[in-house]
Amino acid sequence: MSLLVKICGLSTPETLETALEAGADMVGFVFFPPSPRHLSLEAGRELGRQVKRRSLKVALTVDADDATLDNIMDALSPDIFQLHGTESVARLRDIRQRVGRPVMKVVPVATSADLAVLPGYAEVAERILFDARAPKDATRPGGLGAPFDWHLLGNLELALPYMVSGGLSADNVAEAVRVTRAGGVDVSSGVESAPGVKDPEMIKAFIRAARASQDASQELSVR
Numbered sequence: 001m002s003l004l005v006k007i008c009g010l011s012t013p014e015t016l017e018t019a020l021e022a023g024a025d026m027v028g029f030v031f032f033p034p035s036p037r038h039l040s041l042e043a044g045r046e047l048g049r050q051v052k053r054r055s056l057k058v059a060l061t062v063d064a065d066d067a068t069l070d071n072i073m074d075a076l077s078p079d080i081f082q083l084h085g086t087e088s089v090a091r092l093r094d095i096r097q098r099v100g101r102p103v104m105k106v107v108p109v110a111t112s113a114d115l116a117v118l119p120g121y122a123e124v125a126e127r128i129l130f131d132a133r134a135p136k137d138a139t140r141p142g143g144l145g146a147p148f149d150w151h152l153l154g155n156l157e158l159a160l161p162y163m164v165s166g167g168l169s170a171d172n173v174a175e176a177v178r179v180t181r182a183g184g185v186d187v188s189s190g191v192e193s194a195p196g197v198k199d200p201e202m203i204k205a206f207i208r209a210a211r212a213s214q215d216a217s218q219e220l221s222v223r
């Protein structure tokens, strides 16, 4: 299986095009007003049109209400919803049914105790995204450029596909994949020159490094 690469928090046509041309498997759009990457519905509609099936469109929401989810469906028609809040398993089930799209539940990680929620979410979600747990006083629950201890996932046995995020960059993505054995990686801050400002060269370097990490691990496994 090839490694899935997601570039999150895209907000301009130029940087979206860079991510698409560089081969991002998933492009993420943030719908959370306190975020520096927040998109209006109209901006989401325009960027969504630009994707033209070249990548999977991921809508990132945080404890969104039904009306917000409906509006995002109408504007972006995402392929996947990334639920980055404190959504319960029951709420996940409702959302899954309402939007009729796969959901990727974010599990914030700081200690091994954070993995106790997995069996519940695994009943409903199509995919799990492990991200660093944000500090209590953070203004948002993700997109902070902070890593977690990847070794906490070292012995993970999960029937669902999972991705890893939090503080990834072109410099550390290979090590994150090696330690976590994740099927996908997700980055936002690590491809930015300032919060919310994506850098085309950093996007290309990240995707190159992620792909190279997979080539290296395949080489090792055939030896």
Ligand SMILES: O=C(O)c1ccccc1NCC(=O)[C@H](O)[C@H](O)COP(=O)(O)O
Binding pocket: 008, 009, 030, 032, 035, 036, 037, 060, 062, 084, 131, 140, 141, 142, 143, 144, 145, 146, 165, 166, 167, 168, 186, 187, 188, 189, 190
């Ligand atoms: O990007 C945000 O501002 C954001 C706001 C609220 C919840 C999540 C948010 N971002 C999450 C992501 O962009 C990624 O899924 C991932 O956590 C990568 O974050 P980063 O550490 O910045 O690479």
